[in-house]
Amino acid sequence: MSSIKAVLRKKANSQKLYPIALRIIKDRKATFIYIGQYIKQIDWDNKNCAVKKSHPDFLYINQLILNKKSEVNKKLIDAEMEINYQSVTAIKSKVLNKKNEDFFLISNYYLNQLKKRKQFHQVDIEKQRLQVFKNFIKKDTFSLGDFDLRLMKGFENHLSTKRKLAKRTIANYMITIRTILNIAISDFSIKNVSYPFGRGKYQIRFPESVKIGLTIEEIKILENIKDLTMAQQYALNAWLLSFYFAGIRVSDVLFLKWKDFLDNRLHYRMGKNKKLVSLKIPNKSKGYS
Known part of the structure; x- marks a missing residue:
């Protein structure tokens, strides 16, 4: 019994x-x-x-x-x-001693954690990446012990040649896989994870990005542009506020309140890392609130 x-x-x-x-x-x-x-x-x-x-x-x-x-x-x-x-x-x-812990079971946990943090846009992105990986391996389940360098190289080649993705986008796919494997190890104490990342294994490399800023003349054109719709004007004002406040993320600009402006300074908490920031209010920005 x-x-x-x-x-x-x-x-x-x-x-x-x-x-x-x-x-x-x-x-x-x-x-x-x-x-x-x-x-x-x-x-x-x-x-x-x-x-x-x-x-x-x-x-x-x-x-x-x-x-x-x-x-x-x-x-x-x-x-x-x-x-x-x-x-x-x-x-x-x-x-x-079983060897069949499922990668996609852990990935569902990861997606649920994103939902709880209300990162719904990120959920959609990660779902799409995981579906691409599932289509590549042609399996609905995949053991955490079956990851290796050959698989990651093959997936990288698939993303590059078949899906024509840029190197930075490919790196994001690999980060998703690495994040889920890390969760399996840290949150679930799964010991038989075959970890293909790190020194001597698959290394995620970020290509250098080329950033070209606007010229002073182009900024002046934006400042003085006429005949915009209300929606266009709001969008332009948000962009100019971000520009004059040293490149505040637009997501942070959209959540600013009048109480954040005090003693000729802007005080706000960054949405990405929750860091408190204090910036002097530039004269140029005062017309775009």
Whole structure:
């Protein structure tokens, strides 16, 4: 007789988070398989053996628990059907030594994290890149242990020759793959990831970009252009504000408020890295608010 149950173990880590494990009981002997997820004690539902909705990743972690339970259950059924006796420790060893962690399962977790941060445009971009990679390997699942230098070189060649992508765009595709592999290692403690990046392996290289600025005459033409629609005028004003404030990102310009302007200075927090910035208000910018 055997049973499987998801439990929250009682020993917390240094962040005061508790590990989720599957408790396997066979022939009155128990062992535990950890699924690589840690949560607060308050986020665990003891009655239903699941993560509560109060946790931001409850859907994903609960699905992970179900997947792991299904996998372990199959091993238990196989053990019951075999003539030779298999202990609970042997079953645990089979589960832990599997080599089929799926790259696209981790990629779904990555996309969900972007959605939670409301980076919806980035989600669309990353989805498209992952679909291109899936089409290249012609598989719906791909083991984290199957990445190697040859695969990355082949994918790079595919992006360059078949899809005619620029070197910078190709680098962005590789960054997506590297990010997901890093998540598999850091967030899920998956040990059998074949990591193809780094020294002596595939190195992501960024080509130097050529930036050509506008001339003073061209800026003056923009400042004095007439007969624009209201939408065009707003767009031009935003661009000129960015220009005169030393190249503030347009995304930051769009979120500026009157209260950000104080004592002849602009005080704002950068959207990209949350850094606080203070800039003197140039006279040229005062007509474009």
